[in-house]
Amino acid sequence: MKKKALITGVNGQDGSYLAELLLEKGYEVYGLMRRKSKVSYGNVEHLKNDIEFIYGDMTDLISLINAMKISQADEVYNLAAQSFVGTSWEQPLATAEIDALGVTNMLEAIRTVKPEAKFYQASTSEMYGLVQEMPQTEDTPFYPRSPYGVAKLYGHWITKNYRESYQIFGCSGILFNHESERRGKEFVTRKITDAVARIKLGVQDRLELGNMDAKRDWGHAKDYVKAMWLMLQQDEADDYVVATGETHKVREFVELAFKHVGIDIEWRGEGVEEEGIDKATGKVVVAVNPKFFRPAEVDVLLGSPKKAEKKLNWEREISFEELVKRMVKADLKRVEKEVAF
Ligand code: GDP
Numbered sequence: 001m002k003k004k005a006l007i008t009g010v011n012g013q014d015g016s017y018l019a020e021l022l023l024e025k026g027y028e029v030y031g032l033m034r035r036k037s038k039v040s041y042g043n044v045e046h047l048k049n050d051i052e053f054i055y056g057d058m059t060d061l062i063s064l065i066n067a068m069k070i071s072q073a074d075e076v077y078n079l080a081a082q083s084f085v086g087t088s089w090e091q092p093l094a095t096a097e098i099d100a101l102g103v104t105n106m107l108e109a110i111r112t113v114k115p116e117a118k119f120y121q122a123s124t125s126e127m128y129g130l131v132q133e134m135p136q137t138e139d140t141p142f143y144p145r146s147p148y149g150v151a152k153l154y155g156h157w158i159t160k161n162y163r164e165s166y167q168i169f170g171c172s173g174i175l176f177n178h179e180s181e182r183r184g185k186e187f188v189t190r191k192i193t194d195a196v197a198r199i200k201l202g203v204q205d206r207l208e209l210g211n212m213d214a215k216r217d218w219g220h221a222k223d224y225v226k227a228m229w230l231m232l233q234q235d236e237a238d239d240y241v242v243a244t245g246e247t248h249k250v251r252e253f254v255e256l257a258f259k260h261v262g263i264d265i266e267w268r269g270e271g272v273e274e275e276g277i278d279k280a281t282g283k284v285v286v287a288v289n290p291k292f293f294r295p296a297e298v299d300v301l302l303g304s305p306k307k308a309e310k311k312l313n314w315e316r317e318i319s320f321e322e323l324v325k326r327m328v329k330a331d332l333k334r335v336e337k338e339v340a341f
Helices: 014-023 042-047 059-071 092-113 147-166 188-200 221-230 250-259 306-311 320-340
Strands: 003-010 028-033 052-055 074-078 118-124 170-174 207-209 240-242 265-268 275-278 283-286
Touching: 003 014, 003 059, 014 028, 014 042, 014 221, 052 059, 059 092, 059 275, 092 118, 092 147, 118 147, 118 221, 147 170, 170 221, 188 207, 188 250, 207 221, 207 250, 221 240, 240 306, 250 265, 250 275, 250 320, 283 306
Parallel strands: 003 028, 003 074, 028 052, 074 118, 118 170, 170 240, 207 283
Antiparallel strands: 265 275, 275 283
């Protein structure tokens, strides 16, 4: 009998890599999708004939019970979320309904239909926010700095609580930032690589950013979905940090991305006056726009992947340099095609 998995948020970045991994492993994959007037498979367009799609919504318990009944999933991966920190200040209630209460809905659906199903909750390094120690581990106290971080903290604790209250096999993966060629363009990494490709090809003049001093622990999503799967293959449910153990400034990501298209950046000025100049031409290609500053910032994130490495035997394969390179390369290819039309 084939194992069955239900992935919420299947058409997002992580959902698509996880679906590929599970299909490769011979799983029957069910994907929860929200119904829209125009059907969009997002990042799983190439898998649309391999995944069984079920319409549903994290805010609608009945639809989740239905999804469990149809799929009879052995493993449920909860990746559905309003996942952009910036938007969580504009839509704090929707963020809480989906990212916090949505988790309880999914857990209740599991409890009602198939309590022995294993559950993965997508927790996040944003829960550390104003970090209390370096590096952050599974034992570091949380201090979220955005409505997104606060909502995700609820999801984290309710997963733990259902494990302790009802013996649900629920694991939280505290994943640090993970990016890829499929990352949404609202996130800083993809915004940068898309702009670098456009500037290189002469269809954009400059890249405007907010706080370039923010530091993040960035890995590749393809490596991180393997950790999700590994967590559910253990004898006992537990929580794990998934990170690279390296941290880099946004400014460093910018420099490296430009370097891949042969542009050397020189920095001039400070604060909102800071500018990135193309050394060869003297043109300003990076500028600060305060519109991208956040009401409360997470200055630095740095995770320790030691527990995941030891207990799950998890190892990342894609380095920071390789991540930036892959993203720039993919965006160059895509923008080149767009320009050709
Ligand atoms: P997050 O860590 O989940 O918030 O991921 P993001 O990619 O959205 O942001 C990472 C960091 O980059 C944050 O500290 C942002 O403040 C910073 N940043 C600087 N400029 C920008 C920008 O133009 N867009 C975004 N999204 N983030 C920016």
